Amino acid sequence: MEVTTRHFRQSSARACRDVNLRAVLDHTTRYFQSKRQASLETFEGRDAHFARARAARLNALSRLPELLEQLEANAIAAGTIVHWAADAAEARAIIVGIAKAASARVIVKGKSMVTEEVALNPALEETGAEVWETDLGEFIVQLAGEPPSHIIAPAVHKSRQDVVELFAEKLNLHGESIPELTLLARRALREKFLSADMGVTGANMAVAETGSVILVENEGNIRMSTTCPRVHVALMSLEKVVATMEDAADLLRVLPRSATGQRMSSYVSVLTGPRGEGETDGAREMHLVILDNGRSEVLADPVLREALACFRCGACLNVCPVYQTIGGHAYGWIYSGPIGTLLSSLLLPRSETRDLPFGCTLCGACKRTCPLSIDHPKLMLALRERTAGGGGNPIGAAHALLARHPLAYRMAVGAARAVDPRLDLLARLPGLPGLSRFVDSRRPPELKTPFTARRRKKTQKERS
Numbered sequence: 191m192e193v194t195t196r197h198f199r200q201s202s203a204r205a206c207r208d209v210n211l212r213a214v215l216d217h218t219t220r221y222f223q224s225k226r227q228a229s230l231e232t233f234e235g236r237d238a239h240f241a242r243a244r245a246a247r248l249n250a251l252s253r254l255p256e257l258l259e260q261l262e263a264n265a266i267a268a269g270t271i272v273h274w275a276a277d278a279a280e281a282r283a284i285i286v287g288i289a290k291a292a293s294a295r296v297i298v299k300g301k302s303m304v305t306e307e308v309a310l311n312p313a314l315e316e317t318g319a320e321v322w323e324t325d326l327g328e329f330i331v332q333l334a335g336e337p338p339s340h341i342i343a344p345a346v347h348k349s350r351q352d353v354v355e356l357f358a359e360k361l362n363l364h365g366e367s368i369p370e371l372t373l374l375a376r377r378a379l380r381e382k383f384l385s386a387d388m389g390v391t392g393a394n395m396a397v398a399e400t401g402s403v404i405l406v407e408n409e410g411n412i413r414m415s416t417t418c419p420r421v422h423v424a425l426m427s428l429e430k431v432v433a434t435m436e437d438a439a440d441l442l443r444v445l446p447r448s449a450t451g452q453r454m455s456s457y458v459s460v461l462t463g464p465r466g467e468g469e470t471d472g473a474r475e476m477h478l479v480i481l482d483n484g485r486s487e488v489l490a491d492p493v494l495r496e497a498l499a500c501f502r503c504g505a506c507l508n509v510c511p512v513y514q515t516i517g518g519h520a521y522g523w524i525y526s527g528p529i530g531t532l533l534s535s536l537l538l539p540r541s542e543t544r545d546l547p548f549g550c551t552l553c554g555a556c557k558r559t560c561p562l563s564i565d566h567p568k569l570m571l572a573l574r575e576r577t578a579g580g581g582g583n584p585i586g587a588a589h590a591l592l593a594r595h596p597l598a599y600r601m602a603v604g605a606a607r608a609v610d611p612r613l614d615l616l617a618r619l620p621g622l623p624g625l626s627r628f629v630d631s632r633r634p635p636e637l638k639t640p641f642t643a644r645r646r647k648k649t650q651k652e653r654s
């Protein structure tokens with residue numbers, strides 16, 4: 191069965207039965223949580239920094255059209271060629287056109303969820319070019335023919351032994367320890383960097399006041415992808431813009447701590463235009479592709495626009511009991527976990543994602559963990575209401591009505607207890623398909639004798 195968001199129920203049920211997957215996810219998400227917690231415990235003025243980061247994101251969203259125009263003007267002034275893509279197809283066409291104009295035969299890519307969103311790799315490969323993911327996790331899932339399963343750790347679902355076997359099968363390279371495997375990947379990719387004609391990256395953020403693109407990483411592969419090839423293309427979803435360098439600094443103080451538990455990522459690249467006169471490195475030609483792909487509609491939604499504030503730290507995935515159980519692939523698209531559920535539901539047709547918001551326990555761990563205080567549960571409930579057409583579940587509505595009238599409730603439950611105490615007949619009642627669907631998706635409890643009745647009977651027996 192093809193895994194898509196339409197198959198979320200089946201895919202998540204199947205993932206729940208994968209014992210090995212759950213063991214790997216338990217280990218890795220606990221590791222991320224412990225690193226993050228240790229980092230935040232030593233983060234002086236943490237709450238104030240979180241508030242500043244949230245303010246920077248909300249300010250950018252409130253001024254988004256203005257900031258995007260400012261970004262375009264300043265990027266062009268710095269020598270960057272700016273493109274606008276209304277949807278995934280247009281983004282692919284733009285980047286494929288750049289690759290053809292550059293006669294790119296070898297293309298190296300930095301880790302980027304938005305390039306996954308627009309399915310860029312197959313489009314570039316159709317031109318006859320070699321396309322290489324250079325982030326270690328992305329390299330692993332590319333070899334495996336899989337999409338990433340985590341926002342910041344694409345291969346989080348794979349064990350060390352999985353990677354050992356994958357490298358042996360796909361590359362005929364043999365190693366056992368993690369340092370050995372990392373060295374093998376580095377050697378395989380180094381020649382690709384040196385021979386690449388074009389580099390493609392995403393953008394952690396872009397700064398309107400300077401026209402700069404900021405990229406955050408730990409492996410150095412993004413820096414290689416943006417400086418070795420003669421052409422660099424950055425694909426950015428439009429909500430990633432920030433107003434000033436000061437706002438960018440506020441975000442950079444929080445992002446690595448929340449994502450990987452670091453005070454600062456190993457590499458932070460601020461790219462303002464292509465290689466300048468007298469400079470010795472950097473791409474000779476830089477392109478910035480600004481992607482909408484449904485985000486303008488989300489921005490116009492006063493309830494759900496908050497989801498666009500996310501800067502993709504991935505912390506909500508690591509604490510989500512659903513993600514910890516089923517992993518990323520069961521969600522059926524590029525984005526997974528709490529924020530992935532929101533993004534998929536907002537960016538894909540509602541008919542394809544109707545089950546996603548219901549695959550949430552509403553435990554609130556995501557909201558408590560989010561450094562930007564995004565209220566994921568509130569947004570999930572809003573999506574559920576819209577999926578139900580605004581009217582809610584008729585069976586739930588009937589139950590709520592009875593619950594507001596205690597006497598009617600007791601009479602209805604008493605009648606059900608007398609006729610069908612185990613609720614076995616509910617699904618077979620004629621003319622009530624909604625009730626049948628309600629029961630099929632739940633395990634109704636047995637209607638036991640009320641406590642008050644049992645207590646009264648016990649008291650009478652003791653007295654007699």
